[in-house]
Amino acid sequence: MMRWTHPFTLQWKAIGLSPWRPVDAQGAPGKGMPRAVQAGFLLGLALFSGASGACGKETIRGLPFTRSYPLEEIGNVPRGPRLGFDAFGRLAVTHNGVYEVLNDTTWVDMSGQPADDGVIIVRVLQASEGRAYYGSRGSWGRVEFSAEGRLRAIPLAPADRPEWTLTASFSELLANDDGIFFAGWEGVVWWDPAKEQCRYFEVGGLSAIFRVGQRVFVSPYQRPLHELDYRQGILRPVANTDFAGSAVEFATPLDDTRTLLGIRDGRLVVFDGASATEWPWQAKHGLTGDISAVHHLIDGGTAVAIADRGLFLVSPEGELTSALTAPPYHRITGLGSREPGVLWVVTEDSIEKVLYGSPLTVFGQRLGLPVQWPKVVRWNGRVVVATRGRLYAAVAGPPGAASRFEPMPTPPTGAWAAAAFDSRMLVGNSAGVFVAESDGTFTPVPSVQDVQQLIMVGADLCFAIGKTETAALRWAGGQWSECAPRIGGVGHPAAVTHATAHAAWLELGANRVARLSLQEGRIKLRTFDKLAGNAMQWVNVGIVDDLVVLSGAIGKRLYFDERTESFCAAPQLERLLARSPHWIIRMEKDESGTLWAAHEEGVVTFTPKDGDYEMDVNSFDGLNDRYPVVHVLPHNDVWLSAGRSLHHVEQRRASERPGALQPQLVSVEDSRTNVELLHGHRARAEPLRLRFDQNSVALRFFSGTYAWRRAPIYEFRLNGADRWATLGSGSLLSLSGLHEGTYHLQVRIAGRGDRPAEPTTFDFEILPPWPRTSGAYVAYGLGLVFAIVGLVEWSSRRARRRNLALEQLVRDRTRQLEKTMEQLNEETRNAATLAERNRLAGEIHDSLQQGLSGAILQLDATLKLRSVTGLVRSRLEVVRNMVSYTRHEVQHAVWDLESPLLADTELGEALRKLTGLINPGTAKISIDVSGTPVPLPSATKHHLLRIAQETTTNAVRHASAQRIAIQVDYQADVVALTVVDDGVGFEPDDVLSKSGGHFGLRGLRDRARKLEGEIEIHSLPGQGTTIRVSVPLHPQPLIATDAQNRSF
Known part of the structure; x- marks a missing residue:
C-alpha cells in the first residue's frame, strides 16, 4: 500500500501572539475574547503586512509532497534497512539477506537464497563500472543474478585470507576508480579489479570509511583520521583530526575536494583531505543535536537528520530551504538520493x-487549515482563505519551515463567501454582507440576505448573490453601497466563480452558466443553457483576457468575447489548448502571460517563449483532488484548489522544467517458468532470440525517475501499430502466446508534453517450433521427395504387378482356352468313341454278352444236376461267378462305368469284395487298411482296384501263392497300395526285357503312370513277390478320360 502524506512541520510559535480563541457554532468570536488578544491580532497583522512587503510571497510555503511505504508492506524488511540504488537507478533496500527494489510503485523481491557457505548479504553497492558488490559477515564479493532474477553471491575471499576477516561484518562498502573497499569494525579489505586480488588492512574499532575525491580515509575510535594508502599497503594518520576523542559516524561528499563529516558528538565538519573545519551552516541554522543521518543532494544541497528534531535541507548557498519536524521525522535512520528534487528517508x-x-x-489540516471548497483572496498583503464557514490567515514560518493558517475573527453566522481587492475585503453569510475592517471588526453592508457568492469585478465593483436576490455593490466615498436595483436570484451558483474586467461568471451546474454585468446603472443577467446540447454535462468557465472559454464534454468548447458580448471563434487559442494531452476545462492567465489550464487531474501551463508557448504537463500533474480551480492573486501568486485540497505554487521552483522521460527495460521473464531471460542493463547488438516454448513473456519497465506525484502511465505498440495501447496501472507488460517471428516493441510514458515522448525500443524474435523450422521444412521437402519417389516406385511396382497379373490372366485365359479347345476336341473324340461304343455294345450285346449269358444258363443247368459232386459243384460255382462277373465288367466297360465293386464304397471294401470273387479258395487273402481313409478320385480308385485285381490274379494263377496280403496305407500326401505274396517269384528285369514283355506288368506300369504314381516291383525266384504303388492324393488333372485310361 502506498499513500501520500503531508508531514507536520515545526511547532509554530506565533511572534508575540497567542492563538485566537475558538469561535461559536455560527463562526462568531467567543464572547469573552479579551481586548488584549484582539490588539495582539491587529499588531501581528500589521507586522505580517510589513513583512510580506519586504520578503514577498515566498514566505508562504506548504508541505512538500511525500509518499510513504510502510516496512511491513514492502516485504520482510525489519527496522533500520540500508538504502541503495541498482544499475537502473531504482531504489534498493538491503538488510540481512533482504533485497527489495522499488520499480515505479511496485516493490520487487530480488532477495537470493543463502549460499552453501551461509552468505547472508547485508549491504549491496552498485559500482560505476556496472558491477554490483556485496558485504556480509565473514564474506565479500560480487553480486550476480540467477535465472530467476534473484541475487546470487559470488565470494571473492581467498582461502588464505587473514583470520580477522573470518568474523568481520563488512557492512560498509566504498568504491573509487581503483577498486572496492569492504569495511567493518575490524578493518578494511581492498579489492583490486585490475589484478583480481585482495589487500587487507586491520584497523580495529573502525567507525567510518569515506573518500575525498579518490583518496580513501578511515576513522577509528579515539584515534585521528587515517588515510588508506592502499597501493603502498599502509595507514597514514592525518594530523589534528582526533575530534576530541570522538569519531566520524556519517560522511557525504560535497564535491571532489571536500567531504562533510558527521561527528558522533553532534558536530558537522568539512574535511578536505588535510584539515577539518566547522560547517558554517550548522551554527547559522541551529542544526544541533544528535545527528542521525547526513546526505549530499544531487542538486548541491545537503540533508541533515537530527534525532528528536526532524529533517533539514540546506541549499548550496547555505539557505535553509525546508524543515520537516513532524514526529515521523524524529527517528530517521537513513537518507538517500540519486536525482534532483527527490529525497528518500528511512524512518522507524x-x-x-x-x-x-x-x-x-x-x-491542509496539519497546517491548521480544514479544506472544503476554499476561497483564496489576498487582503492587506496577506493570504486569507474562507473555508467551512470561517476565515483563516496565513502566518509565515521560520526559514525553511512551512507556513501555518490560523483562524482569524469571523462575522456572526460565519463566512461563507469572500471577495477582496488590496485592502478591501467583503465577507458574506446568511445575515448579509460585511466589510472586514483593519481593526478585526466587521461592518454590515445593507444588501441581500443569505449570500452565497461574492464576486469582485475590478477594484470597486462586487456582485452579491443571494438565494433569492442579486445586488451590485460599489466602492465609493470610502464605503460600499448598492449601486443598482436588485434582481432575482440566479439559481444555485456553484463554489466556482470567475471575473473578467467587465462581468462576473458563475458555473450553475449541468449545461448552464450565467453572466452578470452592470450596464447603465442596472444589473444585466444572461443565462446560457443547452451549451452541450441535451447532454447533462457540467460546463466550466475559463478566462483569457477578454475571452471567456466555456468547456463542456470533450470536444465541445465555445468562446465568448467580453467586448462584443457575443460568441466568437478563437482558432489560435483552440490550437494552443489542443496541444495538451488532457482536455482543458478551466484556465486563467497570470501577470506574466502564462496560461494556467486545469484538467481533470492537474494543471498544464503554457508559458510565452520565443513567439510561441512552451507547454509543461508534468510539474502540476497528479494532484490529490480532481477538477482543480486556479486562483491567480496579485504578484503572480498562484493557488490551486479543489473540493478537499489546496496547493500553493512556488514560482522559484515552478520555473524548473522536468526533462523528458524514456522508460528503461529492466527485466524480461518467461511467464510460464518465471525464469529471467534478460537483464535490461545488458546491451545487445542483436534481437533477443527466444524459443517457441518461451513465447509468453513479461517485460518490466522503469520510468527512470521518482520525481512524479502520480505514477507514470505507459503506452506501447507492437510492430509499428498505428495506435498506442495503454499498459494499465503498472509497469509490467505481459505478452502471451506470441506467434513465431520478429517483434519490434516500442514503449513510452504517456502524457509527457506537446512533443511525442521518446519511446524505448526492444527487438526480439520468437523462434518457430521445430515442426516449423527451416530444418524441418528441408526434412519435409526431402520427405516429400522420398514420398514422391516412393509413390512413383510403388505405382511402378503396382503397374508391374498389374502387368504381371494381366500377363498371368492372359496365360490363364490361354490355358483355359487351350483346355477348352482340348475339351472340345475331347468331346469330339468322345462323340466318335460313343458312336463306336454303341456299335461295339450292340455287337457285344448280340454276340459276346449273349454267349456269356448262355454260358451262365448252361452252368446253372449243370449245377442243378444231381450227379454233380461237391468238389465239382464248387468249381462250377466259381466258374459261374467269374462268367457272371465278366459279363458285368464287359457291360460296364462298354458304357465307361466304374467297376460295380466301387459303387458307393471305399477302396478297402471294394478290395474285400474283389478277393471274394476271384479267390478259388486255394490262397488265403488278407486286406489291411492303415491311416485315415480319404475320398479318392474315381479314376484313382479304379486303377488301384485293377492293379490289385491283376496282381492277385497273377499270384493265384501263375505263382501258386498260398498267402496274399493286400495293404492300403493312407498317408499325408500319398496313398500306397502294397500286394505281397509267397508264390514262386520271378525276375522282373528278365520278364520285362523279353520281346513283347509281359502284358500284365506293362499294364501295371501304365496304370501307375496315369495316376502320376510310382510302382515298385520286388521279386526273386522262390522268394515271392512284392508290388507297391504310391499315388499322390492330389494329382494333376488327367487329360485323358477314364474310358481312355482303363484297360481290361
Whole structure:
C-alpha cells in the first residue's frame, strides 16, 4: 500500500501572539475574547503586512509532497534497512539477506537464497563500472543474478585470507576508480579489479570509511583520521583530526575536494583531505543535536537528520530551504538520493519519498487549515482563505519551515463567501454582507440576505448573490453601497466563480452558466443553457483576457468575447489548448502571460517563449483532488484548489522544467517458468532470440525517475501499430502466446508534453517450433521427395504387378482356352468313341454278352444236376461267378462305368469284395487298411482296384501263392497300395526285357503312370513277390478320360 502524506512541520510559535480563541457554532468570536488578544491580532497583522512587503510571497510555503511505504508492506524488511540504488537507478533496500527494489510503485523481491557457505548479504553497492558488490559477515564479493532474477553471491575471499576477516561484518562498502573497499569494525579489505586480488588492512574499532575525491580515509575510535594508502599497503594518520576523542559516524561528499563529516558528538565538519573545519551552516541554522543521518543532494544541497528534531535541507548557498519536524521525522535512520528534487528517508516504520524540489506545496489540516471548497483572496498583503464557514490567515514560518493558517475573527453566522481587492475585503453569510475592517471588526453592508457568492469585478465593483436576490455593490466615498436595483436570484451558483474586467461568471451546474454585468446603472443577467446540447454535462468557465472559454464534454468548447458580448471563434487559442494531452476545462492567465489550464487531474501551463508557448504537463500533474480551480492573486501568486485540497505554487521552483522521460527495460521473464531471460542493463547488438516454448513473456519497465506525484502511465505498440495501447496501472507488460517471428516493441510514458515522448525500443524474435523450422521444412521437402519417389516406385511396382497379373490372366485365359479347345476336341473324340461304343455294345450285346449269358444258363443247368459232386459243384460255382462277373465288367466297360465293386464304397471294401470273387479258395487273402481313409478320385480308385485285381490274379494263377496280403496305407500326401505274396517269384528285369514283355506288368506300369504314381516291383525266384504303388492324393488333372485310361 502506498499513500501520500503531508508531514507536520515545526511547532509554530506565533511572534508575540497567542492563538485566537475558538469561535461559536455560527463562526462568531467567543464572547469573552479579551481586548488584549484582539490588539495582539491587529499588531501581528500589521507586522505580517510589513513583512510580506519586504520578503514577498515566498514566505508562504506548504508541505512538500511525500509518499510513504510502510516496512511491513514492502516485504520482510525489519527496522533500520540500508538504502541503495541498482544499475537502473531504482531504489534498493538491503538488510540481512533482504533485497527489495522499488520499480515505479511496485516493490520487487530480488532477495537470493543463502549460499552453501551461509552468505547472508547485508549491504549491496552498485559500482560505476556496472558491477554490483556485496558485504556480509565473514564474506565479500560480487553480486550476480540467477535465472530467476534473484541475487546470487559470488565470494571473492581467498582461502588464505587473514583470520580477522573470518568474523568481520563488512557492512560498509566504498568504491573509487581503483577498486572496492569492504569495511567493518575490524578493518578494511581492498579489492583490486585490475589484478583480481585482495589487500587487507586491520584497523580495529573502525567507525567510518569515506573518500575525498579518490583518496580513501578511515576513522577509528579515539584515534585521528587515517588515510588508506592502499597501493603502498599502509595507514597514514592525518594530523589534528582526533575530534576530541570522538569519531566520524556519517560522511557525504560535497564535491571532489571536500567531504562533510558527521561527528558522533553532534558536530558537522568539512574535511578536505588535510584539515577539518566547522560547517558554517550548522551554527547559522541551529542544526544541533544528535545527528542521525547526513546526505549530499544531487542538486548541491545537503540533508541533515537530527534525532528528536526532524529533517533539514540546506541549499548550496547555505539557505535553509525546508524543515520537516513532524514526529515521523524524529527517528530517521537513513537518507538517500540519486536525482534532483527527490529525497528518500528511512524512518522507524517506513521508507518515505520527499519531493522537496516540487513546485507545488500542500496545505491542509496539519497546517491548521480544514479544506472544503476554499476561497483564496489576498487582503492587506496577506493570504486569507474562507473555508467551512470561517476565515483563516496565513502566518509565515521560520526559514525553511512551512507556513501555518490560523483562524482569524469571523462575522456572526460565519463566512461563507469572500471577495477582496488590496485592502478591501467583503465577507458574506446568511445575515448579509460585511466589510472586514483593519481593526478585526466587521461592518454590515445593507444588501441581500443569505449570500452565497461574492464576486469582485475590478477594484470597486462586487456582485452579491443571494438565494433569492442579486445586488451590485460599489466602492465609493470610502464605503460600499448598492449601486443598482436588485434582481432575482440566479439559481444555485456553484463554489466556482470567475471575473473578467467587465462581468462576473458563475458555473450553475449541468449545461448552464450565467453572466452578470452592470450596464447603465442596472444589473444585466444572461443565462446560457443547452451549451452541450441535451447532454447533462457540467460546463466550466475559463478566462483569457477578454475571452471567456466555456468547456463542456470533450470536444465541445465555445468562446465568448467580453467586448462584443457575443460568441466568437478563437482558432489560435483552440490550437494552443489542443496541444495538451488532457482536455482543458478551466484556465486563467497570470501577470506574466502564462496560461494556467486545469484538467481533470492537474494543471498544464503554457508559458510565452520565443513567439510561441512552451507547454509543461508534468510539474502540476497528479494532484490529490480532481477538477482543480486556479486562483491567480496579485504578484503572480498562484493557488490551486479543489473540493478537499489546496496547493500553493512556488514560482522559484515552478520555473524548473522536468526533462523528458524514456522508460528503461529492466527485466524480461518467461511467464510460464518465471525464469529471467534478460537483464535490461545488458546491451545487445542483436534481437533477443527466444524459443517457441518461451513465447509468453513479461517485460518490466522503469520510468527512470521518482520525481512524479502520480505514477507514470505507459503506452506501447507492437510492430509499428498505428495506435498506442495503454499498459494499465503498472509497469509490467505481459505478452502471451506470441506467434513465431520478429517483434519490434516500442514503449513510452504517456502524457509527457506537446512533443511525442521518446519511446524505448526492444527487438526480439520468437523462434518457430521445430515442426516449423527451416530444418524441418528441408526434412519435409526431402520427405516429400522420398514420398514422391516412393509413390512413383510403388505405382511402378503396382503397374508391374498389374502387368504381371494381366500377363498371368492372359496365360490363364490361354490355358483355359487351350483346355477348352482340348475339351472340345475331347468331346469330339468322345462323340466318335460313343458312336463306336454303341456299335461295339450292340455287337457285344448280340454276340459276346449273349454267349456269356448262355454260358451262365448252361452252368446253372449243370449245377442243378444231381450227379454233380461237391468238389465239382464248387468249381462250377466259381466258374459261374467269374462268367457272371465278366459279363458285368464287359457291360460296364462298354458304357465307361466304374467297376460295380466301387459303387458307393471305399477302396478297402471294394478290395474285400474283389478277393471274394476271384479267390478259388486255394490262397488265403488278407486286406489291411492303415491311416485315415480319404475320398479318392474315381479314376484313382479304379486303377488301384485293377492293379490289385491283376496282381492277385497273377499270384493265384501263375505263382501258386498260398498267402496274399493286400495293404492300403493312407498317408499325408500319398496313398500306397502294397500286394505281397509267397508264390514262386520271378525276375522282373528278365520278364520285362523279353520281346513283347509281359502284358500284365506293362499294364501295371501304365496304370501307375496315369495316376502320376510310382510302382515298385520286388521279386526273386522262390522268394515271392512284392508290388507297391504310391499315388499322390492330389494329382494333376488327367487329360485323358477314364474310358481312355482303363484297360481290361
